[in-house]
Amino acid sequence: MRWWCCVFAFVLTLHLDIIAAKSAAQPPPNAIKNKPRTMPTTRPAADHLSTAYYANSCPNLEAIINQKVNAWIKRDSTLAPSIIRLHFHDCAIRGCDASILLNYPGSEKRAHASKTLRGFALIDEIKAEVERRCPRTVSCADILTAAARDATVLAGGPFWQVPFGRKDGRVSLVKEANTVPQGHENITSLIDLFQKLGLNIVDLVVLSGSHTIGRSTCSSIQQRFSNFNGTGKPDQSIDFNYLNSLKRQCKLDTNFVNLDGTTPRTFDVAYYTNLEKKMGLLSTDQLLHSDSRTSPIVDALASQAQLFTSQFAVSMVKLGNVQVLTGKTQGEIRRNCNFVNS
The missing domain is CATH 1.10.420.10 (Peroxidase, domain 2)
Incomplete structure (x- = not known):
């Protein structure tokens, strides 16, 4: 019975986590009205993301990403897990800012831990099409995040709404990329890493x-x-x-x-x-x-x-919400995912 109670308690905790996540995404209508004016707070960067972020500026964004991801994975099904992994490697270092996509000597992409990463060409192709349709509007970080979702769905996994509005980072360091887990770490170090990511x-x-x-x-x-x-x-x-x-x-x-x-x-x-x-x-x-x-x-x-x-x-x-860059003063919208804007 003790085992069953533990499992039941855990499942209940997960259920509450899901409810809390949904509640956080949709605050009650009176939340702002009831907030004391004398106690201003700084909103987490992820709160500035929105599923409707590109509704007017690039309404066909998700269709473009889905079409490209679908076409590539039809040709090579092994790309689905590769895109998911590429997304994790990006978010694990400096947050989800597309720093893994920057390609120059000393960048994360050149690290030993990144040698087996794949999917860069797919992201580049999506970015090129998005720039043609919605120039200087959509970040590489948002493209990679949505591509990871679509790759999951095409592999038979669940669908979820992706909130958008991330900016691209300007810093990418090879020494930081080598701290991403490689499959031989202990559980304590993994728990610590995840806690640092929130x-x-x-x-x-x-x-x-x-x-x-x-x-x-x-x-x-x-x-x-x-x-x-x-x-x-x-x-x-x-x-x-x-x-x-x-x-x-x-x-x-x-x-x-x-x-x-x-x-x-x-x-x-x-x-x-x-x-x-x-x-x-x-x-x-x-x-x-x-x-x-x-x-x-x-x-x-x-x-x-x-x-x-x-x-x-x-x-x-x-x-996908880990340490994101948002607003007008953080990051940029890269015109090419491989390089920072000049």
Whole structure:
């Protein structure tokens, strides 16, 4: 009974989180009227975002983005998880400001941690079309955020409304990009990173569920095959048969292996059920199930598909709102996503 009570309490907490997120997006009509005039407050930058931001200035924006993302993913379905990952790498450093798209010596794009990122050409093509239709109006940060949503939907995941109004950053540093998680960190460091981004432990576990699709290079898991953490032995937290299967697939570090070993092309909760079977590809994945702070969340999501998809949408909105630049004094609208405006 204690286990069921814990799960019930967690599910209830998630339900309240969803309600709170919706309430925050739509404040009650009398909120401003009842606000004491003697206590002015500074609104968070994300509060300046709006789903209607481009309603007049670029009304066809979402249709343009959707058409381009759809066309590219039809040709190469592996681009869907790549766009989601590109969005995370952007937001994890300096917030969602398209700094990952800047391309010059010393930028985030040139970092070792960014070598396997893909999808840049798709974003460039979207930007070119948007500039043709709505010149100097739409930020690269907004394009990348909406593209990540559309890629999720095309992969079989949930839809959510994307609030717009982000500006593009002017700073991109290679040393900062190398702090993005690479699949071998401990849970404490991941929780700390997410907290710095304004995200919580539920967001960490839910957003990790994007690994239900996509692939990883074998170089990311080679340390699990032998001398794991200096023990001289393979990683003991992984299923023996699964480990042997991975070894056969990873004759070369440059080979690719599916992040989800059972249903790699389906956006579902198999990622979490795999963790329960000790079949997490990355060591950080498997640690989510062995750490007492995150394992109850993994178990709850593994048994409730609707809970996963609904909370994934909520957490992706939160991710897209991380440390955004807004207003007339922050950032800029880049004319080319690769370079700051001259």
